[in-house]
Amino acid sequence: MATHQEIAQVSDQELLDRMVSSHAGRFDEAFWGYFGQYVAPVLPDVPSIADIGCGPGLLLRDLSIRYPAARLIGIDVTPAMIDYAKALEYDGDTPQYHLCDISENNMPLEDGSIDLLSMVAVFHVLSDPLAVSRKIQQALAPGGLFLLQDWVRTPLEVYMSRMTDDLPPPALQAARERLLRLFPTHNKYTTSDWLWLLDLAGFEVIDYRELNSPSFRTFVCRAA
Numbered sequence: 001m002a003t004h005q006e007i008a009q010v011s012d013q014e015l016l017d018r019m020v021s022s023h024a025g026r027f028d029e030a031f032w033g034y035f036g037q038y039v040a041p042v043l044p045d046v047p048s049i050a051d052i053g054c055g056p057g058l059l060l061r062d063l064s065i066r067y068p069a070a071r072l073i074g075i076d077v078t079p080a081m082i083d084y085a086k087a088l089e090y091d092g093d094t095p096q097y098h099l100c101d102i103s104e105n106n107m108p109l110e111d112g113s114i115d116l117l118s119m120v121a122v123f124h125v126l127s128d129p130l131a132v133s134r135k136i137q138q139a140l141a142p143g144g145l146f147l148l149q150d151w152v153r154t155p156l157e158v159y160m161s162r163m164t165d166d167l168p169p170p171a172l173q174a175a176r177e178r179l180l181r182l183f184p185t186h187n188k189y190t191t192s193d194w195l196w197l198l199d200l201a202g203f204e205v206i207d208y209r210e211l212n213s214p215s216f217r218t219f220v221c222r223a224a
Helices: 004-008 012-026 029-038 058-066 079-086 129-139 156-164 169-186 191-200
Strands: 048-052 071-076 096-099 114-120 140-151 203-209 216-223
Touching: 012 058, 012 079, 029 203, 029 216, 048 058, 058 071, 071 079, 079 096, 114 129, 129 140, 140 191, 156 169, 191 203, 191 216
Parallel strands: 048 071, 048 114, 071 096, 114 140
Antiparallel strands: 140 216, 203 216
16 A cells, blocks of 8 residues: 555655644644543553554653653654654653554564554554554553544545645645545545444444544544
8 A cells, every 4th residue: 555655745754844743733632631531531640652653753742741651652664753753852761662564564562561552644544454453452451542543534625625724825736636646545434434443343432523623533442
């Protein structure tokens, strides 16, 4: 399966810049309020947390502020992302970062060791999500949570408008061409598809909802 970079025809550095600039909007007050309601009460005082597809490590940085004693692990397939993440400052110990393609390799996580496993905008590109789901369940500690945030199918007009509403006119044409290539990938699953797939994969969905974008859903799950 083509990577996002191949589909979008952007460099690793461009993708990194976009993820850094968009982080605050994706992990805003709505997200952390939801996290406080559905995730935080389930976590132990000193949790082990893994972020698969961690990108530039900003979510793990934010988690280190809230859980400075936590054991944090980041996994990503792009060297530039891992390098950026390692250079960040953390309130606790620097997370363990691994350069790994989870679709081809076993996750570098011990069985039963993870209290919270986060995955943002990764699951929809996997060619075999059921196989990766089995790896996630093996890694989760008893009662551990799988926090999935991913794209849901939206009308083309809504998708294009939301993704280009802050762009200046000179950049619109190139952006629209890129987004038309990305549209089939980002619009692969409806919310109902996600719920069905998670159930098939052996997860119980505790809660799910739209937080800060009509094109995204957040699911809090545990092994059924």
